[in-house]
Amino acid sequence: MHDPRDLTDWGPIRAAQLNAGSQLALFLLAANVFGAALLILQFRNLLPVWLLFGWGALVAVISAAVGIRRLSSRARTQISATIEDIRDTAYEGLALGIIWSIAPVVFGPYAQGESALALWLTLSILMTASAVALAALPLATIIFLSVVGTSVSVSLLIATGPVLAAAAAFFTALLIVACFARGKALVVIRAGEIAVAERDETVSLLLREFEDHGADWLWETDAQRRVVRASPRFAYSVGLDPVTIDGMPFLQVLAGPHWETGSFPAGLHQLAERLKARDAFRDLLLPVSIGDEERWWEISASPRFDERGSFIGFRGVGSDVTEARASTDKINRMARYDMLTGLPNRLLLNEALARAMAEAEKWGGRCAFMMIDLDRFKAVNDSLGHPLGDRLLQRVAERLAHLVTDNEVIGRLGGDEFAVVVRDARDTERLERLARTIIATLSRSYEVDQHTLYIGASVGLAVGPRDGRSAEMLVRSADLALYRSKDAGGGVFNVYEPQLHVAAEERRVLEIALRGALENDxxxxxxxxxxxxxxxxxxxxxxxxxxxxxxxxxxxxxxxxxxxxxxxxxxxxxxxxxxxxxxxxxxxxxxxxxxxxxxxxxxxxxxxxxxxxxxxxxxxxxxxxxxxxxxxxxxxxxxxxxxxxxxxxxxxxxxxxxxxxxxxxxxxxxxxxxxxxxxxxxxxxxxxxxxxxxxxxxxxxxxxxxxxxxxxxxxxxxxxxxxxxxxxxxxxxxxxxxxxxxxxxxxxxxxxxxxxxxxxxxxxx
Known part of the structure; x- marks a missing residue:
């Protein structure tokens, strides 16, 4: 009766209702004609022939019209139907109801004995059959039942009294309720069927897409860890044909040329341990040599057991993640290296310092952290512009990169600040010599875009764990030493001393107090x-x-x-x-x-x-x-x-x-x-x-x-x-x-x- 404003597509469900009605169109026509014929034969001696055949012809014409209409609309409503298509079926039920309501009104007064039984039995069977068989179109069926039921009840009330009339009305109400319930159930069932069909179609589409474009493949081994029933995609991935690969040890397939030398990557050793222990594993990453190319695979598998609980091998899935790993490596590099200079950035420097601190703590050694700040760089930026300043920073980075050995990591903290992590700082003279070399190297003239530029550098040095038990504390100590170098006019280096921390703490306390000095008068x-x-x-x-x-x-x-x-x-x-x-x-x-x-x-x-x-x-x-x-x-x-x-x-x-x-x-x-x-x-x-x-x-x-x-x-x-x-x-x-x-x-x-x-x-x- 109305169109729900929800996310459900009701068009296919209405189409299913109409299609169900069209499938029973001939049955409906036959039932109406057969019922009319029975009543004509039963009342041929009781009523005028012209009346009986006239009514019978009317039943046949209307039944045929309804059947033809339903059959003709099948093509139009095969996939989807509108709310108007459902509402139009009400006219069909009303027409059939009116023509059949004539029978109890006209035939009822003449029905006696066997004739009366035949009349009421025919109408009851016809109503019951309509309520059960035609419930797919509840609107038309309920209107038909209501019209015929009302006619029967009124006829019985006039002919016999209220008892039989009430029974007929009650019977009609039961049929209407049953028709409504069955029609609702059919709608729910059809909606479920449509949803399942859509899911099946989606899954089929995804599977076809996966088969056409997917990089994953299935693999299976027996109890001896040999490949069985190799899928074509798996064989193609390792560069072998499915016939050759069957029966080969799984590790040999993955190891490729390394199988003969025995120099397996760590990932293959880990895979061998999992297979040996018969443990399930997931997202195991390992390198695989395919010809002259190294690829990266990610595999997962679970052990298989027969009905007696005996181990019969592994079954798993694998995928080629070479491109994804390359993208990950690129992202990691971008996250840890400065885009302008190519040097390690703050994150990588902090990681290197943390490792150096851990090594120094473990072996009782020393590490160091140097902070480098360029002198007079801001004047270059302000006078000649940031693009030239960026190119100057690149030249600075090149000079710093030539100063490092395996013992140092030089990077850029940001702006015009650089830093050096010294893994082994037990040689104090070498450490100070490196600081002086950095200052002297960065203080030489630069030729950038036909400009001769002069800048300098100030260095702050802190040695761990003496000047800080953690990476954060060591960085702070080096920063305080750099602050002293800048106060001295730049171009020098200073080593952290405890009084620097005392001065910094005093400065911090004074700043906090100064913020409230105005308010506190x-x-x-x-x-x-x-x-x-x-x-x-x-x-x-x-x-x-x-x-x-x-x-x-x-x-x-x-x-x-x-x-x-x-x-x-x-x-x-x-x-x-x-x-x-x-x-x-x-x-x-x-x-x-x-x-x-x-x-x-x-x-x-x-x-x-x-x-x-x-x-x-x-x-x-x-x-x-x-x-x-x-x-x-x-x-x-x-x-x-x-x-x-x-x-x-x-x-x-x-x-x-x-x-x-x-x-x-x-x-x-x-x-x-x-x-x-x-x-x-x-x-x-x-x-x-x-x-x-x-x-x-x-x-x-x-x-x-x-x-x-x-x-x-x-x-x-x-x-x-x-x-x-x-x-x-x-x-x-x-x-x-x-x-x-x-x-x-x-x-x-x-x-x-x-x-x-x-x-x-x-x-x-």
């Missing part, structure tokens, strides 16, 4: 006075960051400032310093400036300009009172936008000061590109000049002359005595800063000094 600002060199009048303060940990106590800025830069904490800390310094300066006299040191990391962030603008706006100080001190290192990273940030800062009206001039690269180019208001001379020059060092005096004079020509002021740092004050004043410095004029002051003292000193008053002792 552990940071504070001190302010060091900056005075006019000639008059000693206070011109401003430099804000200096201080950190006092509740348990570790005061921490030197020389320790935590570089740590903050490495840990990417300098931006939030620098913003805190800027906002607090501006807020404090807002409480001073309007002619007192505040100088704030700015990290290069802050200037490489375009959003830093907005931070400065917010600090000025929120505190209400004049932008001219804020002086930002930057170092030369900010100009070393080209293309980061730091120069544009400095230009935006100048547009806000703030001042810029170049700090520690002369201690770095001291390029005049960025002095011409950026409008600095002052240059700060490092305290190292001031102290050297006070001792009469001519070079330091000459540098100070040159810086002062340069600053004057560019319209900049000069500030001498680290002035601690009256003599130093007089000296820098004579050399032309405009401002001075140092302990002679005041140490860094807490906020309250600095505020008191800034508010009570009037311009022109000296703060010198």
């Amino acid at each position: 552990e940071l504070a600002l001190n302010y060091q006075p900056v005075v006019h060199a000639g008059t000693g009048a206070l011109t401003g303060f430099e804000a200096l960051l201080r950190w006092t940990h509740p348990t570790l106590g005061p921490i030197s800025p020389a320790k935590f400032i570089p740590l903050a830069e490495d840990a990417r904490l300098i931006a939030p800390i620098g913003e805190w310093v800027l906002r607090n310094a501006c807020a404090e300066a807002a409480k001073w006299d309007d002619d007192i400036r505040i100088a704030v040191n700015v990290s290069p990391e802050q200037l490489h962030n375009p959003a830093f300009v907005a931070v400065i603008a917010q600090a000025i706006t929120q505190t209400g100080i004049s932008p001219d009172r804020l002086e930002l001190e930057v170092t030369e290192s900010v100009f070393l990273r080209e293309g980061t936008g730091a120069v544009r940030v400095l230009e935006h800062i100048l547009q806000l009206g703030c001042r810029l000061s170049l700090d520690d001039f002369g201690t770095g690269y001291s390029s005049l180019g960025y002095l011409s590109r950026t409008k600095f208001s002052s240059i700060k001379i490092d305290r190292s020059f001031v102290q050297s000049a006070s001792k009469g060092v001519r070079e330091a005096i000459a540098i100070i004079r040159a810086v002062v002359a340069l600053a004057q020509s560019l319209g900049m002021a000069t500030t001498a740092e680290g002035v601690e005595t009256e003599e130093e004050h007089q000296m820098v004043q004579e050399l032309g410095c405009t401002k001075v800063q140092g302990y002679y004029f005041g140490r860094p002051l807490p906020t309250d003292e600095a505020r008191h000094l800034a508010t009570r000193r009037k311009r022109g008053a000296s703060i010198a002792a």
Whole structure:
């Protein structure tokens, strides 16, 4: 009556129902005609002949029409049928039901004795036969039973009373239920048959596909491990014909040329042990020589026993997995070798180090791990591009590959980091000589794409198990030693020492503590006075960051400032310093400036300009009172936008000061590109000049002359005595800063000094 919306294909099932009905079409026609003929003969003396033959002719015509219709639809519904095809059968049942319902209505009043028995018996047999034989089409059959049953029940109710009528109705209901149940069962059975047929077809298709294209084959041996009933595919796989291979020892077939020499691969030895022990095995991998070619097979088998339990041989399956093994080997190589340089990668180096550590532990020896970091490689990458940098790494790998012996494994960890695993490191001199050779070899010039390049290398060395009981610990120790080499300027190697771990642990603890310093209000600002060199009048303060940990106590800025830069904490800390310094300066006299040191990391962030603008706006100080001190290192990273940030800062009206001039690269180019208001001379020059060092005096004079020509002021740092004050004043410095004029002051003292000193008053002792 409806089409279920599920994944089942109901078309073939409906077709099976219709086909079952068409197969019984002639039976249905014969049953109807025969039943009509019996009733005509029985009632020929009781009813008019024209009525009997008219009704009989009508039964024959309708029965024939139904039969012809069912037979004609067989071809159309042989494979699949629609829900409309099933619904159309209702008209067939209705037509037959109506024509047969005439019999009890018309013949019933004249039925007496034998005639009545013949009428009801014929109708009962016809209904029962329809319910059983035509249950494949339950819709048509149930309609036929309902119409005829209702007609019989009504006729009996009129003729005899309610008892027989109720019995007829009950009989009709039983037939309807039986027809429905049988029809449902037939649908389930047919659905199962279709599913089984589809599975059989799928299995047959797979088997045919396997026979045509499969690489697997069956093999069988007898109790003496000789081949029996060799399949053609097995014989073809070993390069023999099925007649020759029958009766040959199975191991001889697989061993090929090795059978005569007796030098069997390990896989064949393992197979022989399994066959000898009569054990089942699965996915045993072994090499097989087929002519001049070596193939890899994977075989599985189980022992066979007869009905008495006696061993009669093995039966198994084999497959050629040569291509799969080649793919696996390629994947393993890709997983363990660097694609750019062809050297072992981090995974393979870790495996080699773990094996070396195990051997050293087993035999009481030593192994070593070297970490190599290229010096100045980033400059090559940034200036000439990554493709050329990759080719340079390939040249580095080639040089390293020529340095190794069977005792070493050299690989690439990633980026510009390489490593060496030394299996036997008992010879300390040889180990150090290898480190020096690596540095010297990698420091020679390279010719890459018509470019002559110079880089270097730093090496960190750790010896196991002395410097680490596990591979992970040894790598960490070598990394700490490399860190020291990089701090020393590169181009050297360092051996791990226990204090390196202590320093690293201290650094880790400090970093954790520094991450909570802002939230825990552990940071504070001190302010060091900056005075006019000639008059000693206070011109401003430099804000200096201080950190006092509740348990570790005061921490030197020389320790935590570089740590903050490495840990990417300098931006939030620098913003805190800027906002607090501006807020404090807002409480001073309007002619007192505040100088704030700015990290290069802050200037490489375009959003830093907005931070400065917010600090000025929120505190209400004049932008001219804020002086930002930057170092030369900010100009070393080209293309980061730091120069544009400095230009935006100048547009806000703030001042810029170049700090520690002369201690770095001291390029005049960025002095011409950026409008600095002052240059700060490092305290190292001031102290050297006070001792009469001519070079330091000459540098100070040159810086002062340069600053004057560019319209900049000069500030001498680290002035601690009256003599130093007089000296820098004579050399032309405009401002001075140092302990002679005041140490860094807490906020309250600095505020008191800034508010009570009037311009022109000296703060010198």
